[in-house]
Amino acid sequence: MIEFRGVTKQYPDGTLAIEHVDIVIQPRTITVLVGSSGSGKTTLLRMINRMVDPTSGQVLVDGTDVATVDPVRLRRSIGYVMQNGGLLPHRRIVDNVATVPLLRGVAKSAARARSLELLDTVGLDRGLADKYPRQLSGGQQQRVGVARALAADPNILLMDEPFGAVDPIVRLELQTELRRLQSALDKTVVFVTHDIDEAFALADQMVILRTGGIVAQIGTPAEVLAHPADDFVASFIGADRGQRRLRLQPRDPASGRIVVVDSAGRPAGLIEDDHASIGDGASPDVKAS
Amino acid sequence: MNLFIDAFAWIFDPANWVAGAQSPLPIQDRLAEHLLYTFVAVLIAALIALPLGFYIGHTGKGRQFVISFTGGMRALPTLGVLFFLTMVLGYSMVSTTANFLGTMIALVLLAIPSILAGAYSGLESVDRQTIDSARASGMTELQILVKVEIPLSLPLIVGGLRSGVLQVIATVVIASYVGLGGLGRIIASGIGLNDYNRILGGAILITALALLVDGVFAVIQRLTATPGVGGPADTGRSAVRRQAQRQPATVGTPNQERE
Ligand SMILES: Nc1ncnc2c1ncn2[C@@H]1O[C@H](COP(=O)(O)OP(=O)(O)OP(=O)(O)O)[C@@H](O)[C@H]1O
Numbered sequence: 001m002i003e004f005r006g007v008t009k010q011y012p013d014g015t016l017a018i019e020h021v022d023i024v025i026q027p028r029t030i031t032v033l034v035g036s037s038g039s040g041k042t043t044l045l046r047m048i049n050r051m052v053d054p055t056s057g058q059v060l061v062d063g064t065d066v067a068t069v070d071p072v073r074l075r076r077s078i079g080y081v082m083q084n085g086g087l088l089p090h091r092r093i094v095d096n097v098a099t100v101p102l103l104r105g106v107a108k109s110a111a112r113a114r115s116l117e118l119l120d121t122v123g124l125d126r127g128l129a130d131k132y133p134r135q136l137s138g139g140q141q142q143r144v145g146v147a148r149a150l151a152a153d154p155n156i157l158l159m160d161e162p163f164g165a166v167d168p169i170v171r172l173e174l175q176t177e178l179r180r181l182q183s184a185l186d187k188t189v190v191f192v193t194h195d196i197d198e199a200f201a202l203a204d205q206m207v208i209l210r211t212g213g214i215v216a217q218i219g220t221p222a223e224v225l226a227h228p229a230d231d232f233v234a235s236f237i238g239a240d241r242g243q244r245r246l247r248l249q250p251r252d253p254a255s256g257r258i259v260v261v262d263s264a265g266r267p268a269g270l271i272e273d274d275h276a277s278i279g280d281g282a283s284p285d286v287k288a289s
Numbered sequence: 290m291n292l293f294i295d296a297f298a299w300i301f302d303p304a305n306w307v308a309g310a311q312s313p314l315p316i317q318d319r320l321a322e323h324l325l326y327t328f329v330a331v332l333i334a335a336l337i338a339l340p341l342g343f344y345i346g347h348t349g350k351g352r353q354f355v356i357s358f359t360g361g362m363r364a365l366p367t368l369g370v371l372f373f374l375t376m377v378l379g380y381s382m383v384s385t386t387a388n389f390l391g392t393m394i395a396l397v398l399l400a401i402p403s404i405l406a407g408a409y410s411g412l413e414s415v416d417r418q419t420i421d422s423a424r425a426s427g428m429t430e431l432q433i434l435v436k437v438e439i440p441l442s443l444p445l446i447v448g449g450l451r452s453g454v455l456q457v458i459a460t461v462v463i464a465s466y467v468g469l470g471g472l473g474r475i476i477a478s479g480i481g482l483n484d485y486n487r488i489l490g491g492a493i494l495i496t497a498l499a500l501l502v503d504g505v506f507a508v509i510q511r512l513t514a515t516p517g518v519g520g521p522a523d524t525g526r527s528a529v530r531r532q533a534q535r536q537p538a539t540v541g542t543p544n545q546e547r548e
């Protein structure tokens with residue numbers, strides 16, 4: 001469990017990046033920190049592994065105030081993935097993945113064997129092991145970044161806009177992969193994004209931040225959609241512009257299917273079970289196009 | 290052109306290479322001295338400038354001060370420094386020691402700015418995100434320096450050493466002004482004897498030595514270019530500028546080939 005208790009962060013230049021934040025993050029869930037640029041997402045995330053220290057308040061991991069833990073030891077026990085993978089350009093993929101185990105003094109051959117397994121875990125070909133980061137595509141580098149973060153088998157995985165630099169298709173693929181990994185490996189994931197759709201796609205819990213590092217709302221995606229806490233949240237998730245509002249079209253007589261359209265009338269998907277009668281209380285799955 | 294042919298003839302005249310030949314010969318002894326002075330001066334300069342440059346490059350502290358300070362050092366006329374030092378030191382020690390020390394200090398002062406600049410600008414050229422990510426994975430500051438910053442900036446560090454060495458090789462000539470050895474002795478005696486072959490021969494030897502050492506450094510720079518970072522290291526001082534502008538190496542495109 002990760003807990004923020006009355007956390008405030010003011011940078012030396014006077015910028016108030018986070019203002020009195022309380023958040024509880026349950027173990028083995030994905031919590032997404034979402035908000036516009038400069039709203040303090042990165043600052044919040046980096047307080048968990050002491051890359052940033054709070055000005056006041058506490059950050060607790062499993063009940064221990066991280067301020068009392070040696071930063072180097074703490075960081076080795078928490079996985080961190082950043083936007084461009086943050087790989088070491090002068091080291092081969094396999095050595096990049098083994099970074100933390102090697103720092104911890106694991107024997108080279110054992111670390112290498114484990115790295116190769118991790119490449120499998122994140123869906124990368126073992127043939128890439130001896131390449132250098134720049135020989136890989138952005139999406140592949142991102143997967144290596146995830147493998148590296150997993151290498152020390154941490155309970156916590158911090159991800160800062162990890163899929164920001166890849167194209168939408170790869171991004172979708174990586175999101176699916178992350179969900180799969182999370183449920184398979186039972187990690188507590190804290191994920192930063194400014195993409196609200198990505199937040200909806202991944203989150204068990206969403207933390208919506210507004211400029212000035214103030215929490216606007218915390219809740220499950222369904223809660224946030226159903227009850228935006230205020231106008232800011234409604235506007236941020238696009239509810240005010242009707243972006244999240246979908247309507248059912250009359251059943252297509254030829255195919256017997258029901259098409260869902262968005263507020264502008266553009267098709268958004270199909271009702272999965274077209275035999276279910278709409279409106280009888282069962283909530284049909286809406287398959288996004 | 291005859292002048293050059295005669296000078297080369299002088300260089301290759303076996304009589305000038307015979308051990309025990311009349312001072313300032315044989316040539317190989319002066320060559321060895323020249324290299325020895327260069328080596329000692331650059332070694333001492335590196336022992337001072339590299340740790341300082343690493344400290345500045347890693348922490349970003351004291352950068353402004355050092356830039357203006359080394360700028361001032363570069364403007365010092367080495368010959369003036371040499372005469373000043375031998376004079377001052379001459380009051381407190383025997384003149385041979387004073388002359389040797391003065392020469393070494395003057396040469397060390399000459400080499401420090403380039404080596405320092407190579408070290409800190411090398412470290413500064415390392416992508417901040419790479420360093421941040423190394424720190425976030427749990428490297429200590431020393432590990433970041435040794436395992437990330439230095440390997441990634443090695444070509445620039447070697448580049449700084451390279452220009453320091455070249456400056457010193459060209460300047461060791463002044464050692465002969467205070468009675469020390471080196472190839473400068475050959476030129477000085479040539480001037481005394483009005484022997485143009487000797488003057489030009491000595492100058493050619495120094496040039497050849499500089500080119501040779503420069504070539505060795507070019508090879509070292511190429512070898513120290515980290516494989517993942519790509520292109521072979523640039524040559525000479527322009528490398529500092531060009532590599533500083535290089536794209537962060539962490540951003541790659543599919544199937545991008547290593548040049
Ligand atoms: N090291 C720093 N020194 C001073 N101010 C900083 C520092 N890092 C961040 N800030 C400021 O703190 C605020 C929050 O920054 P932060 O990086 O946490 O935002 P973010 O939500 O991650 O933004 P983005 O989506 O652009 O990454 C911003 O106003 C930023 O300018």
Ligand SMILES: [Mg+2]
Nearest residue numbers: 041042043160
């Ligand atoms: Mg950020």
